[in-house]
Amino acid sequence: MIPPEIRRSVLLQNAIKLALAGTLLTFASFSATAAAPSSDTETPPPPDILLGPLFNDVQNAKLFPDQKTFADAIPNSDPLMILADYRMQRNQSGFDLRHFVDVNFTLPKAGEKYVPPAGQSLREHIDGLWPVLTRSTKNVEKWDSLLPLPESYVVPGGRFREIYYWDSYFTMLGLAESGHWDKVADMVANFGYEIDAWGHIPNGNRTYYLSRSQPPFFAFMVELLAQHEGDEALKEYLPQLQKEYAYWMExxxxxxxGQQNQRVVKLEDGSVLNRYWDDRDTPRPESWVEDITTAKSNPNRPATEIYRDLRSAAASxxxxxxxxxxxxxxxxxxxxTTIVPVDLNALLYKLEKTLARASAVAGDQAKASHYDALANARQKSH
Known part of the structure; x- marks a missing residue:
């Protein structure tokens, strides 16, 4: 009898070309549509690209009550090998998709239920939650959808096992009130790291969030840190503020x-404003079946158009x-994507004014005047 590991190796050789063909074509498609990082960091593919038909089949089978579960699952070996195995086995009699997933993936663990001590005041309860919600991901498993960050950070909790962009500003206000300025500094550093790595702050630190951002609150975060550390914080993060602005104005x-490009719109009168946008036009991995169902409910619109607008709403x-x-x-x-939101443009006005202030702190009055002029022009737009 041929040992299972040898049989698997031989069979994989027969299937690998098929798996490679489909996967490489998909990778090429992704690289053409996803936002490219501004540094030498390679953009990691999201799970729907990494796993192709396997991801689609698992999500459509509704193996898990929450579609985010499989999006956050970690392959136990090279996804290409898993995909090749799947292509060979899926049409065999008695194939069990759930068993295949359990063998080949590590599923996210359910969060431990936190039970606060009795008799706490509200402030004591909040202070007790900070360590419960703090995570550190300097190192992550290979092929994990989670993106590593250099410093610790606070997550929302529950099914949200990662940091989110605009939510974090309000978390940071709480951290500051609790006196945790070290954690505020860590989170600003993490977002600055993401800007340097990807050219923007993604929706969250997951590969499937890289194609979009969220409301641009980084300027508020840096200003919050400056309340504690002084204007040097503005100077320190000026390069990242500039990069985030470049992302929105690309x-x-x-x-x-009358034309628009991704996140920026030029009105008929020449005014320049912004909108929400996602670089991909496919179902969201974390809400795969829900998005497909939504698109099917309106056959008069292209599904890709609906997917893009759903994703862009998530960006908002x-x-x-x-x-x-x-x-x-x-x-x-x-x-x-057809709406130019006033609140988004108010945030970009704030970013322009913060850039002007930070440029002045850095001694660049010409740049300060430039950003002030951009902010004033945006304020007058209608």
Whole structure:
């Protein structure tokens, strides 16, 4: 009898070309549509790209009550080998998809339930939660969808096992109130690291969040840190503030009135404003079946258009508000990318004013005047 490990190796040789062909084609498609990092950091593919048909089949089979579970699962070996195994086995009699997943993946652990001590005051309860919600991911498993960060950070908790962008500003206000300025500094450092690595702060530190950002609160975070450390914090993070601004304004130089590019829009009168945008137009890995179901409910619209607008609403943090929909009762009428939100542009006005202030602190009055002019122009837009 041929030992299982040898049989597996021989069979893989027969299937690997097929797995490679499909996977490499998918990787090529992803690299053309995903946001490229601004440094030498290689953009890691999200799980729907990494696992191709296996990811689609697992999510469509609804093996887990929460679609985020498999998006956060960690392959136990090279995903290419797992995919090749899957292509060979899936049509065999008695194939058990759930068993295949259990053997080949490490599923995320359920969070431990925190029971606070009795009789705590509200402040004591909050102070007790900080260590419970603090995570450190300097090193992550290979092929994990979680993106490593250099410093510790605070997560929302529950199914949200990663840091989120705009949520974190309000977390940082709480940390500051609790006197944890070291954690505030760590979180600002993490977001600065992400800007340097990816060219922007992703929705969260997961590979499947890299194609979008969230409301740009980094300027508020740096200003919060400056309240404790002084204006040197503004000077220190000026390069990252500039990079985030460049991300939101990418392509503005070539726009004609009435045109738009990704996150930036030039109105007919020449005013420049911004909108929410996701670089991909596929179902979100963490909400795969839900997005497919939403798209199917409106066959009169291209599915890719609906997917993009769903993703862009997630980028707004308002997922899903009726403000983005033609019909508040029908999610498939979502039109996020056709709207220029006043609150987003207020945040970018704040970013421009912060850039002006930070440039002045750095001694660059010309740049300070430049950003002030941009902020004033945005304020006058209508």
């Amino acid at each position: 392509g503005v130089e070539t726009l004609q009135p 943090g308002w997922d899903f508000s009726s403000r983005w929909m033609d019909n508040p009762q029908q999610l498939s009428t979502i039109r996020t």
